[in-house]
Amino acid sequence: MNRYELKLDSLTKYFGRRLVFRDLNIEYCQCGIYGISGPNGSGKSTLLKIIAGISTPSKGKIIHTAEGKEIDTAEIHERIGFVSPYLVLYEEFSCRENIEIMGKIRGIEPDEPHITRLLETFGLADRQNDRLKFYSSGMKQRMKFIFALLHKPALLILDEPTENLDNEGKNKIYELIKNYSASNIVLIASNEDSDLQLCTSSINLLEHK
Amino acid sequence: MKAYHLFRKDLFSEIRNRYAINSLAMFIIVTISVILFSVGEETISDYLSGGLYWVVVFFTGMSGLARVFVSEEERGTTLTLQLIARPETVLSGKLIFNLVLTLAMNIVITFLYSALFPAFVIKSLMLFFITFILGTLGIAISSTIIAAIISKAGSKGTLYPVLSFPILLPLILILINLTKISMDGTPFGEAIMDVLFLASYDVVMLSVSYLLFDFIWKD
Structure with a gap:
């Protein structure tokens, strides 16, 4: 069983003076599928990059824990899988x-x-x-x-996971995500209702402005 | 070992895409040809030929060595690299690649230059060899970290020479001086202070590169 935990502690991000999101306090301790929603430009991809350790927050911190031990930022990439339109x-x-x-x-x-x-x-x-x-x-x-x-990876981060896929491809991905989430944490950032319907819980970044 | 695999990736990618090799080869031919044509029938002094040798190296390096990071940024593969390796692994892999490229570039320039400029005669080969190796190392290290900085900027083409000039100027000046000394046939012992300065430059640039890279690499 996966003992991976992810904690977002008062996470805030600004681009210059523009606030992207503020005071995100979330804990992902159980295996499952978790959603991040919000319109275009609401900061979904930015949040995922911060979680993946490739971007830094303006305030707050992100804590990855495996088997009860905090993971060093430089080693996060060994524990996560990342799918994104920018990849x-x-x-x-x-x-x-x-x-x-x-x-x-x-x-x-x-x-x-x-x-x-x-x-x-x-x-x-x-x-x-x-x-x-x-x-x-x-x-x-x-x-x-x-x-x-x-x-x-113990943590699978998916940004718009079904982009460019036909219906058959989408269904395959959904099946894979469901199976993978049985023993791992899966984070999905999307605008697609069908993607977000997979999630057991979801946050809307518009509520953190 | 991970850095070595990153270097191999860049090497195979370069063989298939020829991002830097073509540019470096063209610059070597063009700069040496321009010097040859501009000199014409005139006889240039030994020291001047030694100075011009490093000018060719400097400008050729400017044309191709930045590609190591710029090509990743332009193709959009920077994120992929960020997701598979630690920043120091990325820097080490890119540094090995630029080192191999600079070494190959400098060897070609040295042979061409020696063949085409009769005034370029080295009397103290040992001193020139050490100068050549330390100079190659310095150019490769400086170019790699400058390439990493400018790859994140908008106007990459302009920024590279602007940043390179102040950083590489002390290196080029000492290299020109050491080449002049080795053309005189001065024994190695008499040039030890210059060689130590050159070695210190390499060590300082290498240390600064590893200290800074984490900040440059992250968004």
Whole structure:
């Protein structure tokens, strides 16, 4: 069972003088799917970047805990999986090359059965040797999920997870999210009602202005 | 080891995209040709040829070494890197890549320059070799951290030479002086203070790079 916990302590973010959100106090202690909603520009992606440790808050702090021990900010990337519209993988490399490169840079041993399962789940097994620049936008989106799940993260952060996907692709992703959330924490930031319906609880960033 | 894999990623990416290699190769050919044409039939002094050698290195480095971070920013892959590696791993990987690129660039320039400029004769090879290695290291380290800074800025093309000039000027001045000394055939022992200054520059730039990079790398 996942003993990963995430705590947002009085989190506030300004861009210059513009307030993005203020005083976010949330704890995610149980496995499950949690939502973050709000209109465009409300700061959903910014909040996710802060949670992922790649952006810094103006005030407050974010605490990641695994097995009761606080995780150093520099090591957060080893515990999280991240899917975002802003995420761009290396298009000059094939899907298989991307997987190998990411694994080596992360310092993880290649888990071949896990990689094969991911490629089959996301329907990229047949095209794994094609360069990403020849992929459609939907295939690139599925590739982002493989990238996010490669190292079996305890916290899966999804920003607009079903962007560019057809209905069949969306349903597959929903199924995967439900299964993954049984033993991990999944955070979803989205405007799509169907995405947010998966969540057991949700916060609206408009209420934190 | 993670930094080595990041370097390999950049190397294979460069082989496929040729972001920096083409630019560096063109600059080497163009700058050396311009100097050759402008000198014409005139005979240039030994010291001047030594100075111009580093001018070629400096301007060639300006044209291609910033690509190491700028290409990630332009392709939008910075976020990917942020999600797979610690900042110091990223800096180390990029530094190794720029070091290899600068070394290759300087070797090509040295051979071409020696072949095309008869005045460029080194009498103290040991001193020049140490100058060359420490100079290459200094240019690679400085270029990498400047590239990281400017990759986040809007007008990257203008900012790189503007930032590079004050940071690389002390390095270039000492390199020109050491090259002049090695052309005179002065024994290594007599140039030890300059060599130590050069080594100190490299150590200071390396330390500053690792201290600053975390702040530069995060949004």
